[in-house]
Amino acid sequence: MSFREAYKLASKQSIRWFPGHMGKGLKQMQQKLRSVDCIVEVHDARVPFSGRNPEFKHTISGGAKPHILVLNKKDLTEIREQRKIAKELHEREGIEHVVFTNCKDQQCAGVKRVIPLAHKLVSSSDRYNRTGLQDASIMIIGVPNVGKSSLINVLRNKNLRKKSATQVGNTAGVTRSVMERIKISVDPLIYMIDTPGILEPCVADDEMGMKLALVGCLPDHLVGEELIADYMLYWMNKHHRFEYVKAVGLEHPTDNIAEVLVSFAKSIGVERKLKKLDGQVVNLPDVLVAARKLIKNFRNGDFGGVNLDR
Ligand SMILES: Nc1nc2c(ncn2[C@@H]2O[C@H](COP(=O)(O)OP(=O)(O)O)[C@@H](O)[C@H]2O)c(=O)[nH]1
Numbered sequence: 001m002s003f004r005e006a007y008k009l010a011s012k013q014s015i016r017w018f019p020g021h022m023g024k025g026l027k028q029m030q031q032k033l034r035s036v037d038c039i040v041e042v043h044d045a046r047v048p049f050s051g052r053n054p055e056f057k058h059t060i061s062g063g064a065k066p067h068i069l070v071l072n073k074k075d076l077t078e079i080r081e082q083r084k085i086a087k088e089l090h091e092r093e094g095i096e097h098v099v100f101t102n103c104k105d106q107q108c109a110g111v112k113r114v115i116p117l118a119h120k121l122v123s124s125s126d127r128y129n130r131t132g133l134q135d136a137s138i139m140i141i142g143v144p145n146v147g148k149s150s151l152i153n154v155l156r157n158k159n160l161r162k163k164s165a166t167q168v169g170n171t172a173g174v175t176r177s178v179m180e181r182i183k184i185s186v187d188p189l190i191y192m193i194d195t196p197g198i199l200e201p202c203v204a205d206d207e208m209g210m211k212l213a214l215v216g217c218l219p220d221h222l223v224g225e226e227l228i229a230d231y232m233l234y235w236m237n238k239h240h241r242f243e244y245v246k247a248v249g250l251e252h253p254t255d256n257i258a259e260v261l262v263s264f265a266k267s268i269g270v271e272r273k274l275k276k277l278d279g280q281v282v283n284l285p286d287v288l289v290a291a292r293k294l295i296k297n298f299r300n301g302d303f304g305g306v307n308l309d310r
């Protein structure tokens, strides 16, 4: 059985992707970034090399400001590739500090590393050498849906558990309303900017756009669920990952998305009514609902961990 070797969009499917240059969001954010001591950039570990803003990479690669790249959702990846990915990010893009996290796991070793690492980097940065470190503030940034809010929550919860209730009650509310920042560590004193900075994903080509769509960094409706499902099928087949076959009620792999969606719609029993010209109503498999469910299953890790940039 042979499968597609490359993914090409038909011209009629052409999608208006986010451009690869600096968006308005980043310009506004750069203002804010000046006042923080450490940038924690969160990205989806399933696309370690796709979607990050090249202008932003340039801004931080000067090394002026401590930067940590958190590759989140590691539970949805092929764990054994972590070391290789970190090495490649260092060599290709000069990123020194990569941490893999699973924000759904309170005990995640990566999550536990973030604050101590941020503190270490800030302590040894220029600012500390000049003025002496009183406190440090961290800003969490990244493209949509990569887990920025989840990271903030898991870091905050960890810290709240450690501190006494009065300490939290005394300061948290005030700090937040006045400074829009949250105390997440007392010793060392570290704040986090409350609202995470949202970047537009950068799409260099159609395939990168499809990868970002598949992991959910782009709005589904922008690309279309059936097309996203088709990209998933292409990727799974190309890498001989056939976990989807049984799940959609097929006997054998296929590269035909219509076949997959019809089979899946039948096996989960989703139909839509179609009124024919003669007035007769027929039930058809609802392939759109099936596509949505298929993507959801993939994103949930039901077909195994992936690195779409492999
Ligand atoms: N499997 C998994 N899901 C995660 C993880 N972190 C976040 N999510 C999920 O990813 C989705 C987006 O998370 P959210 O924190 O809202 O992302 P944000 O848009 O960057 O703030 C939510 O459904 C989260 O439950 C993770 O480490 N593993």
Ligand SMILES: [Mg+2]
Binding pocket: 148, 149, 150, 196
């Ligand atoms: Mg959020």
